[in-house]
Amino acid sequence: MDKSTVPSKIKEIKQSFRQMMDGSIAQSMRDKGLNYHLNWGATLPRLKAKAEELGTDYDLAIALWKENVRECKILATMLMPADKILPEVVDIWMEQIPSQEIAEQAAFNLFQHLPYAPEKAYQWIASDKEYEQLCGFHVLTRLFMNKQEPNERGINEFIDQALVALQGPFPSVRKAAMQSIYRFAELGLMYERLAKSAAKSINLDIF
Numbered sequence: 001m002d003k004s005t006v007p008s009k010i011k012e013i014k015q016s017f018r019q020m021m022d023g024s025i026a027q028s029m030r031d032k033g034l035n036y037h038l039n040w041g042a043t044l045p046r047l048k049a050k051a052e053e054l055g056t057d058y059d060l061a062i063a064l065w066k067e068n069v070r071e072c073k074i075l076a077t078m079l080m081p082a083d084k085i086l087p088e089v090v091d092i093w094m095e096q097i098p099s100q101e102i103a104e105q106a107a108f109n110l111f112q113h114l115p116y117a118p119e120k121a122y123q124w125i126a127s128d129k130e131y132e133q134l135c136g137f138h139v140l141t142r143l144f145m146n147k148q149e150p151n152e153r154g155i156n157e158f159i160d161q162a163l164v165a166l167q168g169p170f171p172s173v174r175k176a177a178m179q180s181i182y183r184f185a186e187l188g189l190m191y192e193r194l195a196k197s198a199a200k201s202i203n204l205d206i207f
Helices: 003-020 025-031 044-056 057-065 070-079 087-097 098-109 117-125 128-143 153-168 171-187 189-199
Strands: none
Touching: 003 044, 003 057, 003 070, 044 070, 057 070, 057 087, 070 098, 087 117, 087 128, 098 128, 117 128, 117 153, 128 153, 128 171, 153 171, 153 189, 171 189
8 A cells, every 4th residue: 555545544444443333342341441542342353354355554554553542453463464564563563552452463363473473472471561471372372273383492481481471460361371281282292291290380280
């Protein structure tokens, strides 16, 4: 898309959210403390349909992310071409994630597809920030589901950080770490034994 047409396209996209508006979803999010400047309560299938209609677009995704609007941020993660976004831009987006929902959407729609997804994921699970850890474990879960096996260093790093996360302060991260351990165990017998042994070391019987 020509950069000069981006502002008018953003305006048009925002207007389309009015047709997707679901007041009950928006109210439910506000009740849970999710306060966006604007939140139309659009469902994910409708946003996905909109993303398919628009197609991937780097400049549009960058502009949408800058909007403090729930739907704009989710759409940005759907429109951003994973092979074009630089690691530095990913770092900026990560710092600006405002909620668990946006963290999960970014992980599933974009971060898991990055050419450098494993490096970022291991970096994030070693962070002390909730959304970084959350994204890191979600990305690793997806990589394990796609049968991407970690190397020895990756295995040790994953197990160490997963054990820390399972005993950590964030319920969302504990749940994500647990999911990733299950997927790690599904990679094969060796991985299953490592996962069981690690869980046992903190008196956790999860298998």
